[in-house]
Amino acid sequence: MPGDKSVSHRALLFGAMAEGTTRITGLLAAEDVGRTRTAIQQLGGEVWVDRSGGVNVKGGPWRDGGTIDCGNSGTTARLLLGALAGRAGATLIGDASLSRRPMRRVLDPLARMGARIGGAGDERDAARVTLPVSVDRAALRGIEWRAEVASAQVKSAILLAGLAAEGETAYLEPVATRDHTERMLRGMGASIRVEPVEDGEGRRIVVSASQLQAAEITVPGDISSAAFWFVAAAIHPGARVTIEGVGVNPTRTGVLDVLRRMGAGVIVVERGGIEPIADVTVVGAELRGTAIGGAEIPTLIDELPALAVAAAFAQGETVVQDAAELRVKESDRIAAVVAGLRAIGVDADARPDGFVVRGGGAVGGHVITEGDHRIAMAFSIAGLRVPVVVSETESIRTSYPGFLERLAQLSTG
The missing domain is CATH 3.65.10.10 (Enolpyruvate transferase domain)
Known part of the structure; x- marks a missing residue:
């Protein structure tokens, strides 16, 4: 990682x-x-x-x-x-x-x-x-x-x-x-x-x-990068992904809390450290929608595109609020996430400070990334369940140069 x-x-x-x-x-x-x-x-x-x-x-x-x-x-x-x-x-x-x-x-x-x-x-x-x-x-x-x-x-x-x-x-x-x-x-x-x-x-x-x-x-492993693989496991019932040496600073672990609420299995074996490090395992399950907002948002702001993909394959509705900061990231991530979900057949709506995802209905499609690395990686993970083409992958180099190689290994493994 x-x-x-x-x-x-x-x-x-x-x-x-x-x-x-x-x-x-x-x-x-x-x-x-x-x-x-x-x-x-x-x-x-x-x-x-x-x-x-x-x-x-x-x-x-x-x-x-x-x-x-x-x-x-x-x-x-x-x-x-x-x-x-x-x-x-x-x-x-x-x-x-x-x-x-x-x-x-x-x-x-x-x-x-x-x-x-x-x-x-x-x-x-x-x-x-x-x-x-x-x-x-x-x-x-x-x-x-x-x-x-x-x-x-x-x-x-x-x-x-x-x-x-x-x-x-x-x-x-x-x-x-x-x-x-x-x-x-x-x-x-x-x-x-x-x-x-x-x-x-x-x-x-x-x-x-x-x-x-x-x-x-x-420097511990990046939980924001690991989140894509956690979601990849979570949306495949029975699948299991373990990532060693991940940073689990408590101000960054909201993604794990949300995946637990959605029904995925999450196991954390801590190693300690000034910047806490752990081995984290996520086990896939039939996911259910949840609400994400309030003080939880700063702990997972960068992971929301990945969690939107988890919501796309969950039963029921997922509501994200208090996340207006997404509007001023590398792209308007609220608009980009909702457009991407709709492009692959998922019912989703934008709100001023977040979005709503009604799980199910994904059939695949072509997603415009807006040059945003996290949008590109999130919908590449969706492509493990349904056929997805993302408009570009160059942006991924800004944060995770080896992502596509690892994705290819996972797709053929």
């Missing part, structure tokens, strides 16, 4: 911010992570692979990075905006898809901290601010920021800026989101604490100025 994409991005970036040499094992070798690797090299970081395959990152003072192409990687862009604000200057650009994705939710709090932002950031009264964006090094001050929308990327950007700011920086999230940043920063010596929020299900994360120290980092 490829290394976790979220953890891989952070390991590279935090290693470049740290004093000393950080060694990473299990780093994901995919286009998105490659964008972060190239970015830190432009900013003065050194990256090399040792004889045993470990990726080493030597940190140090950052230099201005010129123009940094983030490609299709929203994680690269948003985390870099926070890391750059108090350290160096650069102009961030992206491909056509990334250049449509909103950046205002990151730029507004950074501006409050004193960040010097140019380019699209000059029009911050606009409803949407997008790349390209320029950032120049500035003296930052800590703030308290209450987020309206739960986003681990926005949270991470603000916390990274807080490491270079005067005073404390506090981020209040409405519901708990994936906490890879908090875990890794703590492990690398940052001054960070996490507190419950009295008036809700969220958390208050507080950081203060800190110099990160190099560390040994093991």
Whole structure:
């Protein structure tokens, strides 16, 4: 299983911010992570692979990075905006898809901290601010920021800026989101604490100025990539898939909870670790529809396309709500999922913040992926049950380069 994409991005970036040499094992070798690797090299970081395959990152003072192409990687862009604000200057650009994705939710709090932002950031009264964006090094001050929308990327950007700011920086999230940043920063010596929020299900994360120290980092297998194989097993009654070494951070395991509710067998044998790792087995069954929403959404936001395919082969209705964030991913994933389901014969409707799937009726068809890797992989898995042709597979390289080869093995095995 490829290394976790979220953890891989952070390991590279935090290693470049740290004093000393950080060694990473299990780093994901995919286009998105490659964008972060190239970015830190432009900013003065050194990256090399040792004889045993470990990726080493030597940190140090950052230099201005010129123009940094983030490609299709929203994680690269948003985390870099926070890391750059108090350290160096650069102009961030992206491909056509990334250049449509909103950046205002990151730029507004950074501006409050004193960040010097140019380019699209000059029009911050606009409803949407997008790349390209320029950032120049500035003296930052800590703030308290209450987020309206739960986003681990926005949270991470603000916390990274807080490491270079005067005073404390506090981020209040409405519901708990994936906490890879908090875990890794703590492990690398940052001054960070996490507190419950009295008036809700969220958390208050507080950081203060800190110099990160190099560390040994093991990247677990990516549960977002594993989810496609879990669904492949789940939609075939009696089938069984076991994936070893999967990351089971509790802020990421919503997909397993949903598959359990739908009737699949799920067995988790934990191995421990700062980033929890486990061997996970999913056993297929006659699935039933379920409701997905509320605080569960941040724990499975990237897995919803795969779960939509599970819903397509389930009995009854599956309702997804509170997931408006899907509208601003690599594609409008609500529209793309519903269009894909209808294309293969499944009754589905879009809602402003989610979708409804009425299981059964799948006969196969041609699915337009909108250039979105998770749409392409989700409907390729549907193709294990009914004939499906996806419009392209190039996008899959951004997160899971070996997916098609593994799919071919599964199809003929």
